[in-house]
Amino acid sequence: MTGLIVMFTFIAVILVAFMSIVQRSLPDAIILFMGVGLGAVVLFFVFQAPDVALTEAVIGAGISALIFLMALKHLGEER
Amino acid sequence: MSSIYFVALPLLFGFATPLLKRFGKNGVAYASTAMQAALFLLALNLAATSSWAVEVISINPPLGISFILNGASLFFVLLFMLLMLLFSLYYLGLRKEEPFPDENKFFILLNMLLASSIGLVLSSDIFNIYVFFEIAGISAYILSAYRKTPKALEAGLKYLLTGMVASAFLLFGIALIYIHLGSLNLAVLSGSFHTLPFNMKLLIGLLLFVGFGFKVEIFPLNFWVTDVYEGADPLIDSLFSSIVVKAYLFVFFHILYLFMPASPFAPFLLLAGAVSMLAAEIIALKQTNLKRVFAYSSLGQVGLIFAVLSLESRMAVEAGFFIVFAHSVAKMAIFLSLTSVIHAHKSEEISTLKTLNSPMITVTFIFSMLSLLGIPLFAGFVGKFLALKSFASSGEFLVLGIVLFASLVESIYYFKIAGNLFGKGERGAKLRLAPSQKAVFSILILLLVAVGTMPWLYSGFLHNASAAMVDTATYANLLTGGLK
Amino acid sequence: MMIESLFDYFNQGYVIQSLVDTGSMILFFIGFFGLLTQRHIIKIFMSISVMEIAVFLFFIGNIFDVKFTAPILGDGHDAFVSMNDPIPHAMILTAIVIGMAVFALGVSFAIEYYKLTGKTNINDISEMGER
């Protein structure tokens, strides 16, 4: 069972990561990047690493998202 | 007296700075310099005992982390402590009329950079080296972007981006090492690294090369260095070129000797070092910005050290250590005098040297440049002579030629600078130097001349250091076998 | 019946390991590709973060053993036997927090630089200009 979950989550993470990088508009790219963080949390959980999953959830999807959004607030368009 | 204080005391100083502020405006400055002086004495007393020592942290190796004190690591610790003490004395003089904004933060970053450079040199656990790699990196990023001008911020941004990419590749290498060899301790790894198949050794070697290559400023990966040197304050450049680069160089070759003693990649590294020296010297010819010229000359000298150390013979390592000492002292002298010149004349072009009127700084420039060129009677000569001898003895005549040609090119732009120094034009007002700055310059000049004229003064210490560096067998069984 | 054999096939150790290897390598090179081709400074930070997440997944995925559980006692496990290796978890914990700290610092550099010069395209960030 875990093998299947790993495969589908990996495929999802790879697709979301590729779309977030080649995405034109920045806000969408950041939201997709948070999806990558979420996928990583699921994978860490499936890999029996609860501490790492909790850290990645809190930092990877939580604080990094805030930092990206604050950066986006400033650097959105180029003057 | 254990060697943990080199890392624990600066950290304690960093965390306790808000308390030190209570002791008045100069409280933090004097506390930091006093601590560095105490650590310098500790380094001297540790260096006196030339035997190997293991400093255990939390649990015994090979499971736990430990510091290894041998001739080689103590040479670097002593060099870093000496240079940082001189740097602090110089800054005490400078801060009277030109202090850094938010000075407490500057002192914290200074001590964190010192602690992590010494931690890089002493640590014997590869993930611990990654953590110190990051601490040294992050304090260097902030120091280079300290002035918050567009140039400084660009320097900090570029340094940070290359640092993040380097640490991603390094972490990838460490992950592969742990997966296939099961341990993080350098001694255990050095014993079992040869059991890996060749392509895995190639992959791990490639990843570690890219990880450390950015920081060691070797040819294909040093495109960012000169922008950082030009963007940052010349005072900070003296730290980068004399302390930070040397710590990364030591770790790179420490791991190379431990993992792959007679490595099949040595000729490739040799070529990379020689090409990096040649490229840096040639580009330096047409530079007019003072900081950029000496940044390229640092790249050249680092390339030479890289080439010599990748010969892996004891004499080559001794030559490398001689060059490391001479280059660090000379570059510290040059960039400190550059700080005084730029703060006084407010312009970084070579032409400002025409209007320089300060005998002390002129003498420092001339002595340091002569030593960098390797002219006899100066510290650089011993290193360069031994380097050329070790190139010849291991039959690398092509690299010998490249090094000689690059030194020739180097002398051209040094004479160009010397020409400006002695040019006939009218001289500006006499540059005022604080007494502590004069003391620092005279100590640096004394070091260059003393080592140049009397190399036997400390060649015994360096011989022991290079023997300890190459002697990986003792290193391996010291950690796993006989503990302190 | 066919579903169980599908589950069993996928539960084998080496199958999961090769899935993890290929998956995290593809993710690593997506990040590397983004680093080389993207122009905006936030995109570059994003691709480096994707590279780092790929290294973390690769590391934890490779030392993961299907038959072992998480290295924590409690609810039935009262001895540290047949448990996953805790060292990589500790290393990745530290690496995630370090990556975030350096990334936050980088964003503050980018914000300050944008305030002064209004540039976000990595190609234009060249105040010094090579002679």
Place this chain on the structure above:
Amino acid sequence: MNFKRDIPSRTYSGFALSALFILTIFNILLESGVSKTQRAGDALLALSGKEGVANAVTSVVVYFRGFDTLGEIAVLFIAALGIGLMLHGDRRTEHEESNYILQKASKLLFPMIMLFGVYVMVYGHLSPGGGFQGGVIIASGILLLLISDGSFEVPHAVISVLETFAGISYVLIGLIGLLVLDKFLGNFLPNDVAQMGRLFSGGIIPLVYIVVGIKVGSEMSMIVQNLIQRSDDD
């Protein structure tokens, strides 16, 4: 050489990329069949059984490899210092009132988040979680307040006192270990296995992780406030 212009054009980098990609995949897949190497972790698992701590990852993070965590705290400390230096905006200007729902919801949610953060931090050695995660959860609680309540400001004096206290006590715990056991960060407090489930059962491990939590919490809230405060200025 300029940073970005010299990196070869898209097609060439694509080619180099795929070559490297094939090499790495081939190498790693070839090696994945290697026999299960004896890893240092299993020896540490046995050791952590004797430490009286239920969460082996916590005992590795704080005690066996405690020096890495001290380095990690230094990195976070320097990052917070650097961000404070860079984004040192002036006092918070008048921030337009956030909408009603957010204010009410945050009043409800804030105590829950703080409680959860403190729980994760204090029970770090018994259940998954610990100093890092707990500290960041507390910081996200403070973030919620910063967003919802315009006039809220992180009390700088309290934060720096907490931060200094936590940092100094962490290094002092290490130095006491050095003096008592001649090993920096040694576990000098009694840690018998009998009281495994109790709150303070792992010797210095829970103490250190709470100190780490306080430090991470205070630093992350400083970083968060600097980021939000700076973005209000223009």
